[in-house]
Amino acid sequence: MTTPLYPPKPRPGDRIAVISPSSGLPGLLPLPYELGLTRLEKDFGLVPVEYPATRTMGSTAQERADDIHAAFADDSVKAVIASIGGDDQITVLPLLDRELIRANPKPFFGFSDNTNLLAYLWNTGIVGYHGASVMCELGRPGAMEPLTEESLRAALFGSGPYELRPAERFRDMDRDWADPTTFESEPETRPGGGWFWHGPERVVEGRSWGGCLEILSWLLMADREIQADLSAYDGCVLFLETSEELPAAEEVFRILRNMGERGLLQRFPALLMGRPKTWSFEQPNGPEEADRYALEQRKAVLRALALYAPETVAVFDVDLGHTDPQLVIPYGGLVRVDGPARSVTVTY
Incomplete structure (x- = not known):
């Protein structure tokens, strides 16, 4: 590679x-x-x-x-x-x-x-x-x-370098794109709450790999664009996020568990976990339901890390993926996760 x-x-x-x-x-x-x-x-x-x-x-x-x-x-x-x-x-x-x-x-x-x-x-x-x-x-x-x-x-x-910052407020609810009035006003937002850090307080710097968790699971199932020699991922920074289809916490755990069983999850000394999308037209969660969904997903990720990658530094609720605002992550670019300083810096 x-x-x-x-x-x-x-x-x-x-x-x-x-x-x-x-x-x-x-x-x-x-x-x-x-x-x-x-x-x-x-x-x-x-x-x-x-x-x-x-x-x-x-x-x-x-x-x-x-x-x-x-x-x-x-x-x-x-x-x-x-x-x-x-x-x-x-x-x-x-x-x-x-x-x-x-x-x-x-x-x-x-x-x-x-x-x-x-x-x-x-x-x-x-x-x-x-x-x-x-x-x-x-x-x-x-x-x-x-x-x-x-x-x-x-x-x-x-x-x-570009230092990522937690959003003070974020949007989760969507509006009808077919309705012209949708575009006449700002969408509703909620308080951001900052990032949640987990794991050893150390500095990890490496190339990034990851993306939408559901799509990665499909690539793994089809055995496409996954390196046969998993050492290619050693030292990389994993970043993940979930889509508007709102996968259940147990499904998130199972995907990560299977990555662990393949010997993949433990290759990454750091993980950036995107703020999960918690609302959809099919599942219009209220604030309490949305918070519960996000918490259950975090617990599922932590459960998988505890089993397969206990030394991984993890940062949750990073504004990447299916969220608004959305921070751009260089895919294959350099990412520095500084646990002691509580900072994440990407190189564009």
Whole structure:
């Protein structure tokens, strides 16, 4: 495994590819998508470039693979960002041309189902960026969340260390993207509560690996983009988060237990656990139910760590993944977890 390299960064005025490697939701729900495109242009100074499957619901895996290849192969495109996630990007991976992508490294931004492509880039030797999608973060109602915008701007255009900060307030409830009034006001937020630290007070610095826990479990089941020699993960910083499907605490434990049984979980001396999504349209939890869900998930993670990785430093409720604000995590980039100082610094 070659240590992933940071691809060159775009500058304001450059072209950025907007692709849908998973779901073509921009074609079904254009309001947050168009708002996100506008912010890419006006606030970030980038020129969005769309591809044939970007707004196509039900596009084939080959069509989405073709868009990925076109985006990476185009010399005039300096970065790539996903419109949103989905649930079947794993079917695209076997169709990708690794040599083409390796020869044309570019910053790729996405999360959720885009964990597939991020893990693929990790194995290709390219640092990706877990976070930011056009519809969710750039298309946020009211305005972009300031912490999200600051992190994304630093990851897009900057390099060097960036210290993550806990959000003072966060949003968990969603509103209807098909309703124009959704975008006329700021969403409701709740107090953040800071991070929860667990484990030995030591400093860990290493390359990051992880992503959406459910997607990682699929990659493990399909045996895709997982290194056969697990020593490739030794000393890395694991970061995980769960999706809006709200997996049960017992399911979270079982996935981590199976990672432990495979000999994988214990490879990571540090874990960043994202603030869990606790509300969905199918499961609209009130504040007490939401807090209970988050606590049960934390207990499940701690239970797995106690069994398989008791010396791992863990930080919970980091604002990464399916949460708002959302901090961008360099996937394969350097992360420093400082237990004594209670700080987390990433290198963009």
